[in-house]
Amino acid sequence: MTKTTAKSKHIIYDKKNLGKNTLLSLYKNMLKPRMIEEKMLILLRQGKISKWFSGIGQEAISVGVTMVLNKDEYILPMHRNLGVFTTRNIPLHRLFAQWQGKTSGFTKGRDRSFHFGTQEYNIVGMISHLGPQLGVADGIALANLLKKNNKVTAVFSGEGGTSEGDFHEALNIASVWKLPVIFCIENNGYGLSTPTSQQYKCKHIADRGKGYGMESFIIDGNNILDVYSKLSKLAESVRKRPRPILIEFKTFRMRGHEEASGTKYVPKDLMDEWALKDPIVNYQSYLKEEGILTEKDEVKIKETIMKEIHDGLEAAYAEEPITPNLTTELNDVYKPFKYQEVNSKGKAKEIRFVDAISEGLKQSMQKHKDLVIMGQDIADYGGVFKITDGFLRAFGEDRVRNTPICESAIVEASMGLSIAGIKSVVEMQFADFVTSGFNPVVNYLAKSHYRWNQNADVVLRMPCGAGVAAGPFHSQTNEAWFTKTPGLKVVYPAFPYDAKGLLMTAINDPNPVLFFEHKALYRSIRQEVPMDYYTLPFGKASLLREGEKVTIISYGAAVHWALETLDNNKDISADVIDLRTLQPLDTEAILNSVKKTGRAIILQEDSLFGGIASDIASLIMEECFEYLDAPVKRVASIETPIPFINQLEEQYLPKNRFESELKSLLAY
Structure with a gap:
């Protein structure tokens, strides 16, 4: 619990049976992200990093939750959870390289701040849409349940993120499937500039747990000993008896949503009130009063962290800027997959x-x-x-x-x-x-x-x-x-x-x-x-019929419409290409056929504008222009939603129009 008084201490601590080493580890792990942030804010003003989402005042939550989890248990943080990354002991030079867009970061310069994950440290970073990571945590927890490995997963969200549908869907699934996941909601008062009074009407976010049939708790997010002690018991309980738990951490965001937004929309007295509850200042005073931390210890700890920050920054600065490589960029879109052909051996x-x-x-x-x-x-x-x-x-x-x-x-x-x-x-x-x-x-x-x-x-x-x-x-x-x-x-x-x-x-x-x-x-x-197991390759179209006068390109049900049209017009000599896969696309089959026939018609069931037929037509025009004897033709459904009744659906679809369009192309 917390209280605001004129005294020097504004948070009541109870160390219970925690040893000195644990108490000091909690302090060091909170202090490191605070000192890093203070340095980052300076670098931001100097233009050496592009953006910063501050977690100052919320360190106790990140550190407490992370220290409770085993290193092989996944944690899914948000962009104010620097303490998660530092408590998992990610080398600082890699974090700094990430924020500077250097190669030794985690995204090769492709994403910024905390929009990354790392299997090495069992961290799964967020995306700007916030909510999806809650469902991702469900999937990881489901895997743990299936493997029967007695592991727990923790996932973070802010109070603003709980308004997203993903929050409700994720909690519902976790509850129905009894997934071992801890939903950690950092209620820090504001979603950018929108106060909680304009975000939800229930008294506490934790109250929502009742609607999903799950246990829920409210914890003082600025009290590191409360966070650590209560989470320790809950995590161990979930490992033994898998189930989801919802936790609302009451805290406050002491800086802007990101530095550029500022905090002018926050009443001054509210800022002053929460400043008195600073999790690090209060905990440091408590440790000194208890004789656990001396002035000498404090100086030594801060000097060690400062050196680590300095060395990490120097290493990141020394790293060469990324040199764009087109092949690397294109090759990293997909995980490499070596297709293995399996041929049928049975009937x-x-x-x-x-x-x-x-x-x-x-x-x-x-x-x-x-x-x-x-x-x-x-x-x-x-x-x-x-x-x-x-x-x-x-x-x-x-x-x-x-x-x-x-x-x-x-x-x-x-x-x-x-x-x-x-x-x-x-x-x-x-x-x-x-x-x-x-x-x-x-x-x-x-x-x-x-x-x-x-x-x-x-x-x-x-x-x-x-x-x-x-x-x-x-x-x-x-x-x-x-x-x-x-x-x-x-x-x-x-x-x-x-x-x-x-x-x-x-x-x-x-x-x-x-x-x-x-x-x-x-x-x-x-x-x-x-009837037995076999595979077929992606990116390999099927040439269903061969002819000389026109190339018909299609996929799905429309392939059968094209074949039916040819069956009714035996005099039309056509290549019929069934694409089978649209991404990857067999461009070689398309271009070789069009160069042979000199005409191309693309039939799709989708409506015309913005469909894949448009891209294929552009490809043919760019690559086969000098071979063409007629414009490339696209045939597709009309530009309306799909109607219900048969006669309207038949009018919508291009099936009955394809024959006339094909003949028109041949007559060009």
Whole structure:
């Protein structure tokens, strides 16, 4: 507890049975980030670093939580948790290099401040969107639960971040799955300039724990002994009996959200009140009163830290600036993946597209013994398309997991599983629903390897497409949202054979893959498919037919429309290219065919503007202009949302317009 009086001490401490070494370690670990910050503020004013998010006044929380955790337990800090990084003993020259954008930092100059993680120190840094790391912590905690290793995960958020949907989704999942994760909320009074009175109406953030059926506690975040002692007991309890816990740390931000924003919006008396509760000044006075810290000790400790800061800065300054290297930049977007071809050695059987997907999943579950599948209604019910029917019985509820309706947190949890070394497949019940988890897909999964060398070993299954009269919210084919996002791979098969082989490659690939499955093909297309395990390569299109007059380029259900058109027009001699994967794209197959035929038409189900057909058309114009006998033609759905009733859906889709557009191109 704290009190504000005219006396010299404004925090009441109880050391309980803590030894002198622990008491001094708590002091040293709080003092180091404070002294680093004071130096950084000077460097900021000198223009030697670009930005700074100060944690002055909040050191007790970072240090107390980190000292409670074992070094092999993950901690997910925010941008005011310098004490997490220093208490985990990250060499200061690497931290300084990170802030200066030097190579020996953690992001090779690609991200700043605390937007990084490191497997070496079991730290997973935040992204500017704040909320996603809460769900990532769920995934790491789930991995610990599956491994039965009795480890706990701690994740930080500010009181402002608790207004994000990710907070609620993450707490709900953690509660339902009984995950060993401690949610640490630093309530420091303001989200940038917005006070807590304008952020939430409950008395305490800890009260929200009741709504999720989890234990919650309020701790004085400026009292290092309270933080350390109470967290020690809670962490040990969670290790023995896995479950989530919500902790609200009451504290205050003594400087601006970041230095440029200042603190003019904070009442002076409030600043003065909290200044009296400085966690380091008060604790230092307490240690001296108890005879644990002498003036001589204090001077020696500060001199040691000052030297460490000086030496770290000198090493960072001495390091050469990063020299841009285009190859390095491009190669670091994805984790290297050496494709291994596995050919079928068994019999084939004619099966449906939906069965091919199911078989691919099942055989991948058998190959990768810890592979986890997550999604709504995928367990007992077998999924809305029955693709995982029987999986629960075959693989158990740990690996086949029904999820609440919370796409964002489930995508984030898949990232957490990957950080902990476990592959996962997430089923979006419909591809349309990925919008509820869009942020972690494009900002977390896609960017993590490029930012700090952490891959996202995740496959997102995306049942998509029209032709089944499902209306605007169940019929989109939204691949173009992701083909433009570096770091993601996008697969879109048109045939059962391709679907199975490509799915198994997607699961083998350590990078995030969006695997589009057209719903209208599930039960309408059959093909001879090997019944055993096999793989197919990404970035290799399929040449379905060969001709001389035109190149038809397509993917997904539209491939079948193109083939049907040719079947009805036997006189048209055409190459038909089924792209199969959109990222990576087989540009060689496209360009070689167009150079041969002199004409190109691209057919996609997606609406025209901004679709992948536009990029392919530009590619052809840039690379094959002198070979062309006609303009490159794009054929796509009309520029409206997808309607429900059949006759409107037929008008929307380009299927019935393709034949006339193709003939028009040939007549040019």
